[in-house]
Amino acid sequence: MKKPAFIICLTLFFFNAIAQKIINKPAFTAFNVEGFAVSKVTLSDTATQISFETSYPSDTWFKMPSNLYLINGSQKLKVRSAIGIPFDKNTLLKGGNATFAINFAPIDAKTQKIDLIESDCQQCFKIYDLELPRFTLPTSITGDWFTTDGSKQWILGLYGNQAIYQNKLWTYTSVKQQGKTTVIGLKSGAKLTSLTIKQGNTGTLYLGNNKNNKRLLCSTPQNKNHLAADSSGFNLAQVYKGDSVEYSGFIKGYSPYLGFNSGNVFVNNLITEGQDNYLINIAADGSFKVRFPINNARQSYISFPFSYSGVYFEAGKRVFQKFDISGSPATSIFMGDNASLNSDLYATKSILLNIDWDKVFTDILNFTPEQYKAYAINMRDEELAALNEYKLKNGMSEKAFQLTSLNIQYAVAYFMLNYNSYKWSAYRKSKNIAPQNRRSELPEVKLDSAYLSFLKNIRLNDPVAVISSEYIPFTNNLKHHEIITNAEKQYVLDKLAQQRKQDTSAADIQFTDKLIADTKAGSIVQLGGEQQNIRTKVLKKMIGTNITFDLQIMDAQDTASVVERDFVPLSDKRLAALRSKFTNPYVFNLLMQYNNSIKNKIILNNREKDYRLNTTPATQADNIFSSIISKYKGKTIYVDFWATWCGPCIQAIQEIAHLKNELKNNKDVIFVYITNQTSPIGTYNGMIPGIKGEHYRVTGDEWNKLTAQFNITGIPHYVLVKNGIINNLKYQHFNNNELKEKLLGD
Template sequence: MKKLIVTFAFLGFILFSHAQKVIEWPEFKGTTAPFIKILKIELHDTATVMDLRVHFAPNNWIRVPEETWIQDSKGGEKLYVKHAKGIKINEKHFTPENGLNEYTLYFPPVDDDVKTIDYMVSDWKIFGIELVPGEQFSFFPEELLGSWLRTDGSNEWMYGFFDELVIYDSEIWKQVLISQKEDIYQLMLQKKGKKKKLVVKQKGDKLLIGPDEANLELFSKEQTSKSDFVIPNDEEFQLPVFNQDTAYYKGYINGYDPRMGETGMVYADNVLASAQESYLITINDDGTFSASIPMIYPQLLYVRFMRTNESIYFEPGKTTFRFFDLSRHHDDPEPGNLFMGATEKVNRDLLAMKDIRYFDYNYMREKILDMSPEQYKEYNLEIKRKEQDALKEYIQNNPVCKKAQQIKDMQITYRNAQNILSYNMNRTSAYRRKNNVPRDQREIPLENEELDSGFFDFIAAEEINNPLAVTTGGDYDIFINRLKFSDPVRREGIIAVGDQDITAADFEKMGITLDSQNKELLNRLATCETKDDLAGFMIKDSAEYMEFRTKYDEIYREIRLEKLNNIREQKRREGFREYFGFDSGFAWDIIKAQDVSQRMKSSFKPLAEYQIENLRSDFENPFIVDYLLDQSAELENEIARKEEAFSNKSGFVVNETPDAKDGDLFDTIMKKYEGNLVFVDFWATWCGPCRSGMERIKPLKEELKNRNIRFVYITNPSSPKKTWEILMPDIDGEHYYLTQDEWNKMAARFKVSGIPHYVLVGKDGSVLKDKVYFASSNAELKKMFEEYLD
């Protein structure tokens, strides 16, 4: 009750006292939340009062948590919010239909000598809010400052003049000499031996800019609309689409503060490897940033940067320049985020059309359990028609470049196809959500719907095989994935390669010549046509055959896997032909390339000679052949490096499996680690998710290296011994290689139905969790570890 009285007294004083100072629309240095506007700040002896307006999507909620504070920009005490009007602290507040939230926050008073403050709440931060108007230093007269766009109707951003730099020609120029003669400014720009001259002349609220007085062009801060504008040099994508080179992402963040974050990430889809490759964006203290991105074709890349997630178009060998203005104020007329350079027009057009995307995943999940396959298909096709109509209308009313048109049109096609192909998967997901089925429960009482060939007539073979589709980035990659695992293609039935299917010729392909005795042994085995024949062979020749199998066990497994893959490939090809109308062409090359690439990664083996010989006859596209050969050569070099490092690298321990005749093997292994928390990873060298999980957890292991926690890795003979040894130097921890019987017993104890499978063991050797869910982030895992470490 006392706290409540104090709060009311505090508020009462504020409401009836006069503000010492009122700052309307205060200036600030930068913000991570441009949708927040500070309308007014009142400085009282007893409080700091801040009026805010937040633009947000209607019916979506915002919240002011208790951990909202203001602080002197130079540091010092955090002044936490005490009260709010128009919103309740720590409660969800739903945005009205007009998209505007207006409320007032009350903080403790700031000291009289504080000139700027920061407003801090979660990811919504505003830096350098001016309580005392500061003198803004600038190389340039105020009339030159800002971003300047062409007025010919293209609205292309060509120049940026800011306090201490110039942006021009996709470069940041900090060495600037400026002189004035009457109403004309001359700018000399220098950078690493390069020089540029600019002449600038004011014309009303616009500028005339050019390399000299005879070649001045009119520029404006605001966009110019011209109905007769024609995009110059407007070209569609041309074949061949593959082009191996490096793309560059660089730019400038106006109003940057290092507390906003010092890095970002670019994620590039590689459709040939069915992989997403990540590249770091580094931000310098002055707000400049850069990244280098190796690419093999132009495409949309997913960029996570400055708390925004978006798709940006890049081309190999070209620079995409980006400008972020985080210092924009309520009355700034110019655009806040701009592109410059070779990809400027494509990115600007795609950004303008990003809202032409009408598929609502949540709505679909609510309705799909009541939809038949045909109803679901028609529901998606209707969305596709609406998006295509909206695209057509937008293009009719706006000058959109041909590349942007192609990408957007293909995005609509392949996203729609993804959704239709995901019918049974989405249906299962909706059922799990509706019935709260936990993710570790594999079996559910819902059978997949049978889909006939007519269900799959929504996309033509020419669209599936369109090489230009890779420019959509992840959209085509995901479509290919859905195609590979679509219901009709996965109906393989039981595929088996029997012992009698392995021949001496198979060994010859692997570079191994068998002696006449072993050839004769395999010939006798090949004549077995019935189970009785095979049983008779095993009775008569089992000792000789087991000796042969033991000698060539790893080679035998490779041959068996190769034959299984060939059978699967043939069945998949038949499915594509029957249901989708193609069994060759670009998509087929992509799917085969993914298989080859993933087999190299999972087995950690480069291509064998016989596989290299088959490549050029197996693929229609020569670039894909060269790419796979390069991948094989890189893998060979990596293996050589790892083999050299195997004897030198510390951090991993290879353990002999202990004798556990008198007890459980797992418990016997765990005795070695008593007093430590133990994270056990059941894995295999060929398991992609296993190895990606290991990679993901590396930073957390490094963070916890001085704590009482051990990481134990257990595998079985399905991991080739040589591959296992090659991989270990990059997997710090304790390693065990079990026999098949040892693995079977351990797998039965922990109900290991698939890998990776994780078990957490306590300091006393007891099992704390026998099925740990490994989230995509390390945060959840660390929280669980901390609970038991403490």
């Protein structure tokens, strides 16, 4: 009789064992529950048990709420019982350390995520996205894995429910363990693959697609002074290749509950001097992918609520970036093209981005130009020393070192060029002067040749320089520097003085005197080719060396600005004439690419149907605004006062295009665009099909009434009409999430 009893006991034990699944230290997103972690989740056919462990620094009072729910999709389960802690009572956790558990009804064993929520109040107990992996990996192989040759290449990432391999996010289809070998089945979309992983010594494993193909990987990047495969530097043909790029990745620790689902790519446009903005949509699983065009290789900026950093892109290449926001601070690594370069850029981003500007403004407040210059040089030397220290300690891609060095050089040169501007900012801050107030109390200091001698040591006339994120701000500042604008102003004043001597009638004298007064006040008359000649002459004197390439970039920007303003592409005849002017083939090719992009934009605009050109209501000018918005009574109306020639207006319109697409099915939100006769009719008609919304082009008198009504002193200017109440937002700029809240919130 003993033998059958033993068999029965063994059978019961066996069935009990397979009916229970344990997930140790599952990942989760926590709100309002700092100081403790989920140590274990036990799933059985009778209960779901969640175990906790606390790690507070000292004695801590804690209360476990009894109205806690487990959310599993549409299923909502109330907590059944607690082990090791009472409900709804303040309990002293001595030493801050304790373990306890709570029980719920059983859930489906295939469930991959659950939430624990007390209620919807902001202070209530909440744990979101508690991961319950379908398959359990050996803890010794989870995490990120790198090559062992010193190149710091990231090859594989294995996490609870997902894996990263070959620039893709995968889910598990199977996990089979045989001794030290684990065979993992993976799926990404329709693609299937499998990996064979054998555990090595501590912190190592062997990776292969079959038993005969093994690659040794380690859990931490090797700290060798390895220059990877890019020691030859940047290739000009690749730098100036135009095409689209693919940027994709994964945010570990992401949850839609975090309150955001998008990011942005900001690409400085070398030809327009503006910034192109591309939306990054984040899927619920934390993955993202975006394609966008570039006309030359460059470092651009990626913005998420948790990170702002530079990423280097080349045409036709793919970049994969993983963020880990489950801890603090967020970390990041790269796969794909230029992975080593981008990993090094991310690791050294603080050298340029973590400048304490409050301290800088305090330091420079009373500096002479010479003291300011010495301060900037010291800043540059400290940043270069930090870069060299990182390279010696961690090893660094030669391209990353070259690019970061360029960024430091141009950023500090920009700082040195802006002595008067930064001094004014420091003074304004110390005196609490409003930003819109014009400089009056602090006279401009003329910077002499001795001060500007630093420009001779800046890397100029170099076509590779365009890869730097700091090149465009630096050259833009150089192009519009006060020394040049003062020279242009003087040129205009000299011409007007000559004209004044020739004037005979009172009307002509009055007109010329007004032009002279306007010019002295800062309104520069457009000079056309003369402006370029003045700029060339002044810059050559300032720098004292050949800067042909940089000057041609500036001239190409001037040409492109006319195309952008008029929204009329250059003709083939005009391009042929410009070919002899732009002798640098890379510069001419950039201009050609931009011209083609305008042609394509016009074609696409002609296909657009989500815009309406309205006839301005026939009414007294005093009532023009009321007449316009009466058409949309009961709607929320976002009114944008703009012009075709206004760069900031166009950029702001482009930035909210993503939001308008998101709200396109919301019939209660209307976007209204009002301009005046300074927007040329041809340019206006060509441009507005690309701006979804309701459009009005008012007369001069009507515009004057509107500017008086809303105190419009500059554009863009915004007005929000909601629930019949007019809110003059003026020049306030909101990001898309803030604007969405303004439009849809109570």
